[in-house]
Every structure is written in structure tokens, then in C-alpha cells.
Amino acid sequence: MGEILIETKDIGISFGGHKAVNKVNVKLEKGKLTTILGPNGAGKTTLFNLISGLLEPTEGQVFFKGTDVTHLSPLKRIKMGMGRSFQLTNVFGALTAFENVRLAMQSKENIGFKIFTDHRKYKDLNKKTDEILEKVLLKDKKDFLASELSHGEQRKLELGMVMALDPEILLLDEPTAGMAIEEVPVMIDIMRNIQNSGTTIILIEHKMDMVKALSDKLIIIVNGMFLTEGDPETVSKDPEVLKAYLGGGVLDELAVKG
Amino acid sequence: MILKKDLSKNMMIFLGLLLAALLILPHVSTLSTTTLFSRIFIMAIYAMSYDILRGYMGFINLGHALFFGSGAYIVGILFNNIGNTFPMFMLAIVITLVYSSVAAFIMGKIVFRSKGGGAASVVAGAMTTLALGEIVRHTAERWRDVTMGADGLSFRIPPIFSDRTMFYYYALVFLIVMTLVLRQFINSPTGRVLMSIRENEQRAEFLGFDTEKYKLIGLQVAGIASGFSGVMFGVLNRFVNTELLTVQQTLNALLMTLVGGTGTLYGAIIGSGFVNIVQSQLLNFRSVHPIFERWLLFFGAMYVIVVIFMPKGFMGLYYSITDKRKAKIKNHAIKQTAEK
Amino acid sequence: MDIFVTLAINGLAQGALLFLLASGLSIILGLMGVVNFTHGTLFIWGGYVYIWIFGLTGSFVLGLLGAVVVAFAMGVFFEKFFVSRVYGNVPAQILITLGLQVIFTELVRVIWGATPLSIGRPAFLAGAWDISGVVIVHYRVFLIAIGLVIAVGIHLLLNKTKIGMIVRAGVQRPDMVRALGININTYFTLVFAGGAALAGLAGALYAPLVGSMTSTAGMHNQVLAFIVVVVGGMGSFIGSAGGSVILGLMGSGVAWFAPGLATVANVGLMAIVLAFKPSGLFGLAVKK
Amino acid sequence: MSSLLKVDNLESYIGLFTILHDVNLEINKGEAVALLGRNGAGKTTFLKTLMNLVDTRSGSIELNGKSLVGVPTHKIAKMGIGYVPEDYGVFDALTIEENLKVAMWKEDKETLERLDYILELFPDLKIAYKRMAKTLSGGQRQMLSISRALVNKNQILLIDEPSKGLAPVVIEKLAHALKEISQNTTVLLVEQNFAMACAVADKFFIISEGKTVESGNIKDLMQDKELQNKHLGVV
Amino acid sequence: GDEENTEEGPIKIGGITSLSGALQDYGEQMQRGFELGLEYATDGTMEIDGRPIEVLWEDTATEPEVARERALILLEEENVDILVGPASSADAGAMLSLAEEFETILMIEPAAADSLTGADWNRYLFRTGRNSAQDARAMAEIITNANPDAKVATLAPDSAFGQSMVAPFEVALEEMGGELVIQEFPPAETTDFSSYILRIREEAPDYAYVIWAGANNPWGELMEHNLEDYGIEITTGAPEIAALRMMDPLVGMTGFTVYYHSVPDNEVNDWLVDRHQEEYDMPPDIFTSGGMASAIAIVTAIEENGGSMDTDELIEVMRGMEFESPTGTRYFRSEDHQAIQPLFEIELTEEDGVDHPVPVHRRTIDGEDIAPPINVPDGAPR
């Protein structure tokens, strides 16, 4: 096994009586693309929230690069090199697409609290922003307010923002939900490139084609508990996984029958 | 300066003419008009400081008057108790700077404790600041030996300020300088982060911005600007009472920014001009027709009309014209994406 | 000892008055999320209409009824033509309602003059019991009773019918509520007007308590209502009731033990509550 | 079969932007129709225009021969349209139960039976029945949103990307259910998941650049790789 | 005080007071009184030595900044010779420096804060109205007159107004041999006075001096707590008629008043009552009387100055000048320009056909006996 970037130890959280995540132990390797799979409500997003610090666990610990970050604020974890996207689209509605990405870039460049220099002076920042918008297919819409974008376009913007952040490890929560099928290959490309540039990606995704094409490892979570893990091929044939998550692939049959 | 890039040629000419007009104004108008304009300039800064909070940070501060009123008190108390000299004025500026930033820091620490968006938290913030503002007002009211409470503190000012025409120019310079400074602040990286916080604080935090710090800075800058305008207001009026610390005083700022257009900075200047001139005109109309003895009816109607017919204020009207041009380009872009 | 009993009873009665004052706002601010600065105006209109009708008819009940009806009608007018345009936009709400407040307060002066009008309590509610030094004023007991009736009534109305949930849903996603086939505008109008009517009732009940009504009484009472709602917890009607009682008792206590703090006690409490529990004292307890 | 929904030369706009330029389509009673197209093509805007959540500039929309243009949204809904918006439109501050209650027009036996059926379909909702909707996971929100549209007896369902965020098993179940529902209720489905679309719909329309550009039988589209490529990019 | 204006054209008086806002009522009364006062003092001609008098009214809206701005318009654009008003002490405070700057007399009426003719005094300020200290001394005088070593409690709102009424009272009372045993300051908006009243009851003073202006008042509660049974006598200054209407429970009380239309007995007042009744169909009120007094003072001064409007001369003339008023003769004390005037001891009685307790004259308190201390700053230019 390669270097472990993130490790959870018996991490868990309960809301009232409900254990959304229950003693989960995962090790996320550097440089690998790991996909977390599980039925709706399994606790995937909650696990992300625990790792990224949006929620504090009721039990267990999170380690990031060997440091115990369990009680660190999200901000500190981000500064340490963690980045995440959100399942429900979460962009700055009244700012332009460009500004959305530029802000992420600004944060990454760590310009700090400059209160009397003009933001437009940072030319290379603007250039890099344009590049990213081009990558996520939003070049033409850079002057649109984020709220004027269609849902799929907002998902792309969201992706652009985390790319600009260029973190060491990237937690992506269903980045392609609602994206046009035609663009899935582009997204796969983008993610491959990110990965190749040395970023570790952790993905939550329901699109199996994409998952199989990209993942080095799958982790299956059901009912808040770790079920199994392994390489995509093996895991996607696991009968338990089929039952709990994948179903029988009847969709295609249905379609054929009409 | 980037100013050049931002302004079209027509705009530059317009601003040049406006400045020229303002420069000769005192020589062609009555003293009371000159004073009205001094007041407009000073209130414009107060309103701009409010717009930083409201328009750029999305934070409704119902205690904002505490900075403004305190600035006026600081200068008044110094003049009254130590001496009405220019050095005391400078001292007042320094004390106001320190006081405002400390007060803003404390206010921020209390108000920004609870994070998150939603109408409920906007209201919670508004009510917390209202409470803080009221506490300051009550403190001033109780500290009667020094502040004279609601009856007010009248004081003498240094001779250098006593010429109204000269003071008009000071106020104008003050306005121009503060506008440039605040503008620069809005355009700074920090200013941009504030806008992102307004849109979605949680997201800003997950982009790696320490949102609380940024908000504190924003509040401090606004507080200081407001405090400075309070100092100038005190010198203009040579009088200060607890009225300057009331919620009503804060709401005046809100009104001015809304009339001018929130989140536009310059809107506050237009708003200050409009509101102050309307109020003064309505009082002038008393002698025209007795119905204007009930001028408050019209003043109230102005609030309502502005919100209904000019929800984005005067600057909003202006932008909607430029927007139409932009819209064309965007419509084009919609097609282009679709074609790909 | 008798002093403390007197203070406790007065505190409760004060709580009842605060509750009446805040109940309308609790609905409008808490449920609809509208920062309504016309509350104070509706309150004084209630008081003036009561005095006017009471003067004409001599009937306490007709006076109250008149106040409620007029305030309700004003509420419909405010909501339909003004407030309905600014849902979700707090600053615009503040300004538009403030404008209406200025206009309608000035109208009070035009109609009834700026001079405070005095008004006595109806004969059957005048007077007090003095039980060995403990003074219990009839009218205050009456206020407690009315407060209870209103609290229970509105609570049932909001919880046993769909009104409460529809309005809460409509505040968050008016478009979606409409897309479910509900005419949310009518709900908003009725609920706003209902809140307005309660403000009017509060004004009508307040006038006989303090013995007069004046056009300047609105602003202070309005701020007080805001404080009650925020301290109790926005969005929780019962929270407002709890907040009222706490503020009422605190008022008595502070006035006795630390009268120097009386002027800031309410806002001070609000600041503390908001700083440590922004959802208000009863914000969570009630809404599980 | 009689036409249920008929749209002609529809043009609609948001603020200063014209989004739909020329949309034409006709749906008959009892059909299940998929509306396809790339991101930003105008699918969502079309559904919103039907609900009068987006303004129509010109053209006509008729449901059972009655024009919908300019009719208030709530009245349109009451004509028997169930709507599942793209962003779920869940009421966060209400419980699951309340979300469903708000949606119900009446609480008669039939409605309650439908409710049982729904909760059977999405057991997740049943478990979380008394919980605030803001605590739901992404997929559960989608389930709730769909359920809300199903509790009433509708003539037509407008569903914007139902498969988004749902696990494959659930998509499967949903597809079955929609297929079943489409026996009695007309379904208009916006989908990016082609398999799902094919599983549910009989007919399709493709929107591009705010215009309807293709239509036909979905089986033909399944065969016609070229057409798929041109408008959907499916490989 | 513009020189060019002195001999030709009308005499311009700027009336600036609260015609809207919180003190609108006071302002309007004063306005009426002032106009009637001019009529009286000029025998209906509205002229002095053949020069017509023109009064320009401005509304302060009861806001100091507005007051200042409107005053500036009067002074600068209208070139008024003299300013009169306002109702609110804060409005007055904001205008003080303008009087000095424009070297124009500001005749303060009815704003009552002591500082206006005290710490903040300048040579252009005159006040026809009484100040808080005069009220305080009248009250102290009445109490000690009845009970030379009375123990007294005060109940006043926790505001500039309340404090400024109690502070001079304490001084005056002590000076006259009484003792102020407890001071209660409920917030101005209080609707539940019980704690404060109970504390007073515990202290068992001989008198409770209640100072209250405002709609929510303690009268009812004071009665409910039966202070009389505990040997505590309630006393206060009888206010304007609107406020008297709320004082039904206090019938029988002894106190003082500045003015009530049936209290003073002199021909100015007789004229005022008749004329006011004729014009407005109601009796004049406190601030009407004040307004009239200020008008008479101004006319008297100009006449004594031979019709000249020269400010310095007027100031000289007015120092020590006696003038008539509806409450009797007053004079401007030359040290601080405060009008020294009589106040009245009264008793509230019920009267048929009147909707409020009527103050009945018991005794006139000589102005000299209640002259307030002089607090003009030492170095102030005279």
C-alpha cells in the first residue's frame, strides 16, 4: 500500500438515535482514485462531512497526513490541502462564473488580507482562471452569473472551483449528477488529468460506467457501515453489493421490452 | 490607477463636470444650500459604510449608528472638555479610529458567532446589532455628566472649521478621499471575498477563506468610515445628542443605500443627496401648501415608492440600461454553447 | 413576602401584555419571516380605534372588535399591495414597512391629533384586590386570561391545520408551493392580516391598561415585540409565549433588584440570548 | 388518442434572456414521453414555462384544449399536473410528513392509499417520516420530491431528471413504478440517463438551443446512433 | 440682527418649533400663543412703530439636525431679526451656536433644560419659559411650606428630562429644609410601576413627588397601591390639559402649575382665554401661554428700543426688562437672561362638565422665591 493520506478510525456520528455513520475505518491512499459507493442514505455524504470537518464525529478519529484532525475546523483542513465539492450545488449565485473560479484561485494563491490593492492586478490569476473555465466547458459563459447557469452548468462550475483550489486531496460528491451524458467522457478526462497531476481523488458517484472507468478502488458503505472494499471488477460482482446497491441491471431489459 | 480603466470617456467627462459644478456651488448658492450639501457629503460616507455591510457583506446591521454617533460624541466631548483646537480634531480622528475598530471587533465577535445563512440568521444578526446599538445609546444616555443625554451636547469648534464655505470644501475632499478608499477596499481581494461570503458563507469557508476574519475586517472598515463621518457630522452641527445613536439613525443609512442602490457603493452618494434634498424640500413646501405640514406622509411614501418602483435604486436604473447591452452578448453565448 | 407575590403577579401580567403585543409579530416574523415595522402602527391604530368606538358606544367588546377589524383590514392592505412584493428581502421589508409606519402614524395624528387620548378601564374591569398588601389589579388578571386564550387558540390553529406548514413551506419555496396547487398568496395575506389583527387587539387592550394612547407609542412597543419574539425563538409561537413570561418576570425582578438596569434589561437579555443561543430560548425545544 | 398537452411555437424568457425560441410538441393521453437535450438546452426552462414559473412571450400551451398561458401556477397545478423540479424543491423546515401533507389536495382514502404505495416504494422516507427534510441525503430528497408529485391524482407528471442522485437499485425501482404509473397518467420526463429514459418512455422530443429539433418513437432513437450522437452525444 | 434690515421692511421673526414629530402638540400650542401674543401686544395692528411684523414658521420635526438646518435657512436666507422657539431642548441645543454665529437673539420657549441658560449659555440666548430648576424650586417650596422638614420621594422617568427635573429639586429641597429620601427612575416606557412604587412605600416618605410626561403613566398604579393609607401624599406639577385627562385618580392632590387657564388672575390672561376660545373654540393651554409671553417680550423689547432691531441694543434693553404675560409680570434676569416668573400652588378638583381634574388656585408663588441658581460659565462673553 502506498502512503495513506486520510484515515478514519472507528469514525461515527449519530443524529438522535440514528447512526448515520457507524464505526467506519477507511484508508485513502495517495495518488489513487477511490470511489465510495452505497445506497441512498448510506452515509457517504456524511462521511465526507466528517472528513472535511463540516460535522464533528460523535466517536472515532480522522487523520489527515498523519495528523489527528478530528477537532480541527474545516478551514484548517482546507489549509492543509483538503478540498471538497458539494452534492447539492453550492456556488456564489450573484457572482459571475469567472469570479466564482477566480475566488477559488485567490484562495489557493493565498493572497491574504490585502485590503487596498485591486484584485484585477493579479493577471496570471485571471489567466489561470480562464484556463480552468475552458477545461470545464464554461468558457463562453464566463460572464454569466452563476444563478443564470443551467443545473448541469452549475455542476461544471462547482468542479472548476475545486480544480482551481488545487488541493492535495479532492473529495467530490457526485460531481456529474445532472450533467449531460455526452459530457461524462470529458469529465472522466478532467478527473484523470487531475489525478495525473498528483492529486488524490475521492469520489462519490452513482454512475457505474464512470466509476468503473476511473476508480482504482471501491469502498462500499451500507447503512452507515463499511461493507467491503476492493478493485472495481471484483466488488461490482459481489452479490451483497448487487443486492444492496446495484440491483439486477433490469433497466436495460425494461427498455428493450418497452 | 485602475480608475481610468473602469470609467468610460463619457463618464469621465460627466464626473469632471460634476466636480466643477460642486466646486463653484458655494459661490453661487446660499449658505444653507452649501450646508445642506456638506451634510449630503458627510451622510454619503455614512451611507457608503453601510453599503459595505449591507450591499457587499449581506449583513444587516441595525446598530450601525453606534459608530456614527460615537464619532460625533468623541469630537464633541474632546472639544468641550479639552479645547476646541485642530489638534483635538486630529486626536478625535485617532480615537475614533481606535474606538470604531475595537467596537466593530467586539460587535463582530458577538454577531458572527453564529454562522450560516437563511432569513432567520439575517434577522438574528439584525436584532443582535440592534441590541448592541441600544446598549451603547443607553450608556450614552446614562453618562449624562459628559454626554448630556437626549438634551444633547453643544460645543464650539476650532476656528478653522467655522467658515461654512471652507467646511464645504473639506467635506467634499473628505467624500472624495473616502470614496476612493472604500472603492479600493471593495475591489481588493478582501472585498471580493466579502461578496462571496454574502452569497454563500459556507462555500466561501470551504474555498479556504477564514470568513469570520474577513467579516471582522469588513465590519471594521465600515465602522471606521462611519465613525469618521460621525466626527465630521459633529463638527458640522456643533451639537450631538443620543438621537445620533438611535435605530432611526441606522435606518436612515439603510434608506439612503436602498434609494441609491445597494451593493453599488456610489449609490449611497446619490441616495444621500436624494433623501436629504427631498426632506429639506418637503419642509420648504410647508409654505407652499398646508398639506406639506404633514410632510411625513410624503416622506413615508418615498420609502414605499422607492422599494416598489426602484427596487435596485438609482444605480439599478442606470445598470439596467447597461445590462441590456450585456444581455445581448450573453444571449449570443447561450446559443453558442448550445451549438457545440 | 407580600412584595414578592405582588411582583410575581405583576410580572406574569406584564408577560401577558408582552405576549399580546408580540403574538402578531410572532406570526409575521416567526412564521413568515417578514420584518414588519408596521407592527407598532397597527398597535396604535388598534388603540385609537378602540378609544374611538368605546367613546361612541361605551362597549368594551365592540371597541375590541372594531380594533381587530380595522387592523385586519390594514393588514390585508399592507400585504396585498406592499409586503407581498418583498418576501425574502429583509432590507426591502424593513424599508417598505417603515414607510407605511411613518405614513400611518402620521395619519393617526391627522385624524386624532398628536395629543395623547386618555381612556379609562371599563367599569367591570376597574379596580383591584388588596389582600394584605398584595395588590392584584383586575385588569391585569383579565390580560393574563386573554393571553392564555389567544396562546392556546393560535397554537391550535397553527398545529391542527395545514396553515402553519403551508406558510412555512411558502416562505422557503413559494414557487414550489404554487406548483403543488396552493394559492400561497392568499395564505400570506390572511396570515399577515391575522398578525396585524393581533397587533390591533394588543393596542386596544393596552390603552385601558396605561390609561391612554398616543401616536408615539408604536415604536417602543414594536421593538419590545421584536425582542420577545427573538428571545423566545423565531418561528415558535409557544416560544414567544415563553419569552413573554420570562421577559415579564425579569422586568419585575430587575425593577426591584437593579432598577438602574431596567432600561437596558430587555435588549441586554436579547443580546445575550442571541450571542449564546441564536435560535432563541425556546427555538429548539418546541420544534423537534 | 386525444391530445392532452399541445405546445406551439413557444417562446419564453427570464429577465432579459430569451431561453426558449421555438418549442413545439404534442403529447397524447397515456403516453410516456422523454424530453432530451444537452446541458443548457432549455429542458428545465420548458417545464417551468408549462407551470408558468417562467414567463411566456409568445406561442401557445394547451392542456385538454385549455390555454395555460398566463394562468397562475397554482391553478395550473390544480388542473392535474404533478411537478418534480430539478432542484427537488423540498421544504427544508418541514418534516417529511408535512412535506407530503402540504402536497395533498385532499386526505381521502384514495390519496392515503397512494401514500402507502409511495412509502412502500421509498422505504427511506418511511423511516425518516417525522424528521425535518433538511436532514435528508441527496437521494432521499429526490425521492421526497417525486413522492410529493405522486400523492395526488394527476393527469400528467412533469419530472425533471428523476434519476439524478439515485442509486442504481432505486432507479430501477423508480423506472418500474413510472412505467406502471404511465398506464393511467401521462408522464413527461426530462432525463440525462438514457437507459432510464428508454425504460420509461415511448416517445421522445429533443430540445436544442431552445428549440424542439427532433421527435419520434424512442425505440427508433435507440437504434439511430447517428441521431443520438448529434443531439445527445451518446456513444 | 442684520444692520441693513434695521430701518426699512417688516420686522422678521423666525418661529422655529416642533410642528411635527414627538412634541408637535407643544409646538402648535406655542405657535398659536405666539401669534395671539403679537396681536395682543400690538393691539391687533401687527405692527411696531409702523413696521409690520412678519413671522416665518419652520418645523424642527423634533430632530436637532433638522432644527439646525431650518434655523440656518431662517437666519441666512430669510434674514430674520429674531428667532423664537423651540419645544425640544435638544433642538434648542443644536441651535445655540447659530444664534451666536449670526449674532441673532434666540428667544427660547418652551424648551426647559437648565443648561440652555446655564452651562451652554451665550449672550444671544433669552428664555421666556421657565426652566426645570424653577419647577423644582416651586415644588420644594410648596412641600416645605406645608411641612417644613418633609421627607420626600421622587418618581421620574429615567431620561434627560426626568433627571434634569430631579437634580435641581434635590438641591432646592435640601436648601429649604426638607430631605429627599429616595429617588426612583423607571424607564420612560414603563407600564408596570409596582416595583418602584413598592420601594417608595417601604421608605415611607411624607410626599411622593411624581414627575411624569408621556402616555403611559403611573397615576393609576399609584392609586391602586393605596399610598395614602401609608401616609404618603402624592404631588406633582399639573401638566397640559391632555395630560390632566389621565390624572382622574389624583383629584384632591396639591401641587404646582405653570399655567392653567383659570388659575392666573390678570387681564392678559383674561384676554388670552377669551380670544383663544373665540379663535379655536377651546381654552388656551400651558404652551399657549408661554408662546404669548414670548411674543409680548419681543414686542416690549423692540418698543423699548425705539423700534430698532439692533441686536446689541436689544440685548441691553432686555437685560432686566419687565414684561407682561398670562401668568403675571416676568423679567429677564440680566445675568443669565432667564425669565423670572411666578408659578402657582394648586389643588386638583373635580368639576362638572370638565373631562379632567381642574387645578384650582391656592397661592401664587412669587418668581423671586423660586429664582433658579445662576450657572452661566465664568468666562462667557457678555
Ligand SMILES: Nc1ncnc2c1ncn2[C@@H]1O[C@H](COP(=O)(O)OP(=O)(O)OP(=O)(O)O)[C@@H](O)[C@H]1O
Ligand atoms: N442532521 C441529521 N439528522 C438526522 N439524520 C440525518 C442527518 N443528516 C443526515 N441524516 C441521515 O443520515 C443518513 C446518511 O445521509 P447521507 O447524506 O450521508 O447519505 P448519502 O450516502 O450521501 O446518500 P445519497 O446518495 O442519497 O446522497 C441518511 O439517512 C440521512 O437521512
Ligand SMILES: Nc1ncnc2c1ncn2[C@@H]1O[C@H](COP(=O)(O)OP(=O)(O)OP(=O)(O)O)[C@@H](O)[C@H]1O
Ligand atoms: N435565471 C436565468 N437567467 C438567465 N439565463 C438563464 C437562467 N436560467 C437558465 N438560464 C439559461 O437558460 C438556458 C437553459 O437552461 P435550462 O436550465 O433550461 O437548461 P437544461 O436544459 O435544463 O440544462 P441542464 O441539463 O443543465 O439542466 C441555459 O443556457 C441557461 O444559461
Ligand SMILES: [Mg+2]
Ligand atoms: Mg450524498
Ligand SMILES: [Mg+2]
Ligand atoms: Mg435542467
